[in-house]
Amino acid sequence: MLGYYCKARFGDLDLELSLIDKIILQVDELLSPRHTTTTSPADNIKNTTTLSAEERKSSVSMLRINHAGEVCAQALYQGQALMANSAQQYHALMHAAAEEHDHLQWCRTRLFELNGRPSLLNPIWYAGSLGIGIAAGIAGDKVSMGFLAETEYQVSEHLTKHLNKMSASDAKSRAILEQMREDELRHATTAENNGASKLPRSIRLLMRFTAKILTITTARI
Secondary structure (H helix, E strand, C coil), X not given: CHHHHHHHHCCCCCCCCCHHHHHHHHHHHHHCCCCCCCCCCCCCXXXXXXXXXXXXHHHHHHHHHHHHHHHHXXXXXXXXXXXXXXXXXXXXXXXXXXXXXXXXXXHHHHHHHCCCCCCCCHHHHHXXXXXXXXXXXXXXXXXXXXXXHHHHHHHHHHHHHHHHHCCCCCHHHHHXXXXXXXXXXXXXXXXXXXXXXXXXXXXXXXXXXXXXHHHHHHCCC
16 A cells, blocks of 8 residues: 555556545645645736726636636546546546646735635535546546546636736736636646547536536625
């Protein structure tokens, strides 16, 4: 068991992980949460103009939504990883989850800079997404990768809409969303390269409907 744990922790993709091993790794992540090692795209940017009250409110709302989305993404990928049938799939999912953690921290930091706060509904979104991730993982690696790819494509579309709405004056927030969009598209490509299957149209529409509910409620609560 210890050999499984150590090799998995350091990226031996040839190693097959048991469910118990994956649970141990997940618990380790919870007890020793990783800190972001990627510098926020906003760190080296200085806003040249002061945001109006309306612009700040709009940015806070969009950042809160995206922060909640990253909470969901982490839970989703962790649930999928628990059910992954190979170490390669497990590591692909956990790598995506790690980058989503960075996104989450970037959004959280920027929210506080703008005197905003994360959504109070985040624990609910986390629990629901974890369950969905487990269900997707049980369906098999191809379906799981397909779910990851579709999720990332939909998130990328969502980020593009936010960038089109966000004030050009809020350079810091825009830089964060632009980097997030680039990373999400890369995650989708990685999923496709790992054998993702295309999801049925009904599932894709359900995913969009669920995302809309999250967007509407999180913007306010």
